[in-house]
Amino acid sequence: MSDINFSEVTEEIQLLADLCQCNSNIEASLYTEYKVNRGLRDLNGKGVLTGLTEISEIVSSKEIDGENHPCDGELYFRGINVNDLVSGFTSENRFGFEETVYLLLFGALPTKEELSNFQDLLSTYRTLPTNFVRDVIMKAPSEDMMNTLARSVLTLASYDDAADDTSVPNVLLQCIRLIALFPLLSVYGYHAYNHYLAGNSLVIHNPQPELSTAENILYLLRPDRKYTELEARILDLALVLHADHGGGNNSTFTCHVVTSSGTDTYSAMAAALASLKGPKHGGANIKVVRMFDDMKKKVKDWENEDEVSQYLSDLLNKKAFDNAGLIYGIGHAVYSISDPRATLFKQSVERLAKEKGRMDEFKLYSAVEKLAPEIIARERKVYKGVSANIDFYSGFVYSMLDLPEQLYTPIFATSRIAGWSAHRMEELINAGKIIRPAYKAVATRKEYESLESRKSNE
Incomplete structure (x- = not known):
């Protein structure tokens, strides 16, 4: 059997692509004629209402005398202004991401004891299955860390005896595990690329239980494991600010859509990752x-x-x-x-x-x-x-922060997995219908022709 060049666009493929493009081109005027809100946004740019959420809220305008007027943007996590959240943990010289994850998942700020217990829980689950790094991450390194991350997430399902159990306790457990593991999966995926494809030294560190998520990312990534407090604090802030952004952003909506089908947590998160990877979103x-x-x-x-x-x-x-x-x-x-x-x-x-x-x-x-x-x-x-x-x-x-470009979007994902998890839980708990919007068919109907009577499409 001869090898196939997967990236080669042959003349045959180009001709088929031209045919596909020719017969899939919809007149732009039809979207207006049938009142289709492209991108699920109306002509004024306002999102079409597709659901309800208690997890986060975006404010960009305020109603005055019955009319909407633009205002300075506001973002709320579980009803708490993000400005106040950030001010709270920074004034007390604390890292805030773990507290933010707790707030998004459980709807309330943790007490000192609850926060400590939750941090310990994340540290407990920040361990990959035996030989996972060697057998999964190192065996098929990729230049694209988001593909590596998605593959690792889907592979983790093979290590979970209850992968398809969508009960609330089991899904919560799966989500907490993934939140804990995303820093490892992302950084180790980069190290595999950096060694096997870029030809540099292979460096693998184990996470430290006493460190925050932000500190562990820098600790795992850097060969000397060193970082300044300011570096860790700012990375922590970045994780907090990216943790969620309403239910309508593309990757979170994807998580809602896929979750509504009844699928497992690993598939839902892989789908969200695929969405986030796009240059119009996470890239x-x-x-x-x-x-x-x-x-x-x-x-x-x-x-x-x-x-x-x-x-x-x-x-x-x-x-x-x-x-x-x-x-x-x-x-x-x-x-x-x-x-x-x-x-x-x-x-x-x-x-x-x-x-x-x-x-x-x-x-x-x-x-x-x-x-x-x-x-x-x-x-x-x-x-x-x-x-x-x-x-x-x-x-x-x-x-x-000397983060390689290949990790920019995976770091985003390491933060946004918190929001995806909260929204997946919300979708499951409210157990609505499968999300299935309508599409208007505009193709011209044609008569079927026998094989012998058909003419070439060229």
């Missing part, structure tokens, strides 16, 4: 970093606002970077005036930039944050305001 911060890399090469004087503005204008007019006409990290599907996560993050970003000696880059980011909304408003018709979103700064933070 957006990588686009921001690469855009700035290009900007730093093209803009000679980073402090010259005219030069920066011209580059941003070129971006919008498809003359710079990837010619997509986008300023990555600016604008959000929901927020208009501000993204509260970006606002919270920026304060810490500046502190880290000072520690790392990268204030010149921070000033460039700040200039783009200021100028981009003005340029977009001038050159584009927008139905609402635009502002920097959390992706705008998160990639810069990860680069200052």
Whole structure:
């Protein structure tokens, strides 16, 4: 049997692809004619209501005299403003991610004893099955860490005798295990790639039970296992701010949809990972970093606002970077005036930039944050305001933490698994119908032709 090149697009495949594209192209006007809200968003950009949740809430506008008016963005976890949550644990010099996970899962802030017990529980489950790293992660390294992570999650089902049990206690146990294991699966997957495909030394550390999730990520990743307190605190903040974002974001909605079918936890989380992997979702911060890399090469004087503005204008007019006409990290599907996560993050970003000696880059980011909304408003018709979103700064933070780009999205997943778990539990507990939206068929009906009478599609 001859080997097959899986990445080769042959002439035959290209012809079939052309046929597929020709016969699958729907006229854009039909979406308006049949009142289809593409992307489940109406013409004003507002999401179509598809469910109810108690887990998190996004506020981007407020009703005044019967009309909605944009406002500074607010984010609530289980009814608690994220600003207050962050202020609470930072003022007490504590790591906040574990507390945030508890809040999302159980709907209330833990007491000191409850938090300690929950931290111990996560540490207990932060252990992979015997030889899992060798037999699963190391055996098939990939350049794509999200694929590696999804494969590892699905493989873990083979080690679970109750993988298909969807009772609340069992699903909760599975979710807690996955929350505990995502840092290991992500970092070990990177080490496998870095050794077998990139040709570097193989470094594997065991997690430390006394360390927080953020500390363990840095401890596991770095060959010398060293990190500063500020580095760990800022990574912890990133995990908190990414932990959940309403029920309508693509990966969380995916988790709801797949959970509604009655499938197992591992499949539901793998589906959510597949969604998060997309560059329009979890991969957006990588686009921001690469855009700035290009900007730093093209803009000679980073402090010259005219030069920066011209580059941003070129971006919008498809003359710079990837010619997509986008300023990555600016604008959000929901927020208009501000993204509260970006606002919270920026304060810490500046502190880290000072520690790392990268204030010149921070000033460039700040200039783009200021100028981009003005340029977009001038050159584009927008139905609402635009502002920097959390992706705008998160990639810069990860680069200052010396996290490899391959781990940017898996770190996002390591945080968002908390929200996915809470939403999966909510979907199961409320046991609604399988989620099945309708699609309007617009194909022209045709008569069946016998094989002998058919003409070529070419």
